Amino acid sequence: MFGVARSSEAPLRADRVTAVKSVSFGYIASHELSSLFNSFREMCKDAISIALQGKPRNRFNLIELAYERLREYGLHTHYILSACEVAFSVYRNKKRKSNPRIRRSFLKLDNQAYQLNHLLLRIPTSPRNFIFLTLQGSDYHLSFIDDANLKRGSVTITDESVSIAFSKEVELSKPLGYVGMDVNERNATVSATDGWYQRFDELGEVVELKERYREIRADIARNTRGDRRTARKLLAKYGRREKDRTTSGLHRVTSKIVNYAREQRLGIKMEKLKGIRKLYGRGNGQSRSFRGRMNTWVFGETQRQIDYKARWEGIPSYFVNPRGTSSYCLCGSRIVPLADRKVYCPKCDKTWDRDDLASKRIMACAVPQDRPFRGSDEGERDDDGSNPPSR
Numbered sequence: 001m002f003g004v005a006r007s008s009e010a011p012l013r014a015d016r017v018t019a020v021k022s023v024s025f026g027y028i029a030s031h032e033l034s035s036l037f038n039s040f041r042e043m044c045k046d047a048i049s050i051a052l053q054g055k056p057r058n059r060f061n062l063i064e065l066a067y068e069r070l071r072e073y074g075l076h077t078h079y080i081l082s083a084c085e086v087a088f089s090v091y092r093n094k095k096r097k098s099n100p101r102i103r104r105s106f107l108k109l110d111n112q113a114y115q116l117n118h119l120l121l122r123i124p125t126s127p128r129n130f131i132f133l134t135l136q137g138s139d140y141h142l143s144f145i146d147d148a149n150l151k152r153g154s155v156t157i158t159d160e161s162v163s164i165a166f167s168k169e170v171e172l173s174k175p176l177g178y179v180g181m182d183v184n185e186r187n188a189t190v191s192a193t194d195g196w197y198q199r200f201d202e203l204g205e206v207v208e209l210k211e212r213y214r215e216i217r218a219d220i221a222r223n224t225r226g227d228r229r230t231a232r233k234l235l236a237k238y239g240r241r242e243k244d245r246t247t248s249g250l251h252r253v254t255s256k257i258v259n260y261a262r263e264q265r266l267g268i269k270m271e272k273l274k275g276i277r278k279l280y281g282r283g284n285g286q287s288r289s290f291r292g293r294m295n296t297w298v299f300g301e302t303q304r305q306i307d308y309k310a311r312w313e314g315i316p317s318y319f320v321n322p323r324g325t326s327s328y329c330l331c332g333s334r335i336v337p338l339a340d341r342k343v344y345c346p347k348c349d350k351t352w353d354r355d356d357l358a359s360k361r362i363m364a365c366a367v368p369q370d371r372p373f374r375g376s377d378e379g380e381r382d383d384d385g386s387n388p389p390s391r
């Protein structure tokens with residue numbers, strides 16, 4: 001029986017967490033940057049091929065292997081460390097292609113490497129040489145820069161924006177109730193213990209929008225055959241638009257949910273990563289896997305945004321496991337599926353909207369005993385600079 005004694009005396013964890021938010025700034029481009037982008041990409045490429053040959057166990061191991069080669073570029077040591085970090089995460093990525101490439105122009109530097117003075121960003125190039133970038137900031141941006149309580153983390157520079165990761169220690173509030181959120185391929189549906197209920201159809205629209213942009217990209221490829229420069233320009237333009245329109249749609253939804261939870265002092269419960277079952281939509285066979293991927297993306301991105309935004313506000317969020325969300329009523333008996341995403345519970349003699357019921361089942365789930373925020377990570381960018389910034 002020793003196990004029982006131990007578990008009942010398990011120490012309570014402090015409800016303090018680190019919250020990270022990456023904030024994206026526009027900036028005035030400098031021509032020196034593009035050659036820096038090129039060198040950094042070459043360094044990453046070299047480091048990846050060294051990793052593929054040398055099979056390093058960790059990032060530091062790769063730095064040892066690649067240091068001499070990367071030093072030949074003549075850039076500041078920070079770039080060597082950063083290129084090895086990028087290369088190692090590409091190398092370690094189990095889904096990588098056999099010959100991974102870094103296509104995007106970007107630089108990533110840790111907080112030791114740069115200086116930020118108001119909106120003036122100074123980054124090193126070669127030892128004792130620097131580039132200065134002027135960031136464009138609204139009041140929203142300045143509120144992060146001027147907040148002395150925030151720590152500054154890594155900076156990621158792409159040809160469009162500079163994104164800086166800010167972090168702070170947050171005390172999690174004790175919730176007065178909960179919001180349950182069900183995400184599926186058509187919508188996000190929330191139900192709260194105080195009676196709030198809302199359905200956000202923007203998610204389905206985002207998937208459709210992404211599908212439309214995919215067709216636009218195919219058209220561009222067809223119509224610019226042989227003219228790679230025009231193709232690249234058009235693709236960049238539409239890529240930017242796509243990203244703006246899709247992520248801002250999701251941000252509106254997730255901000256609304258988190259704001260409500262903050263005002264009413266509610267915790268947030270989401271479903272632990274679902275299987276593939278819900279991730280494939282209708283549609284013809286051709287677009288099926290694309291739809292599947294986009295649904296997965298929207299699903300994961302919605303949860304990621306909720307999680308880091310909640311954490312930033314000190315709202316506990318949890319990933320729960322409501323078994324059989326789609327097959328059982330709140331009372332525990334089996335439900336009968338009807339047309340139009342409706343279900344019927346014979347015991348309660350009640351017809352439910354399927355998504356409404358799912359969100360209420362998630363809302364009613366027991367909170368896991370371990371610390372919240374186990375599921376996903378910060379609002380920081382991925383190492384290849386591909387994740388959208390927090391805002």
Ligand SMILES: [Zn+2]
Nearest residue numbers: 329331345348
């Ligand atoms: Zn029932």
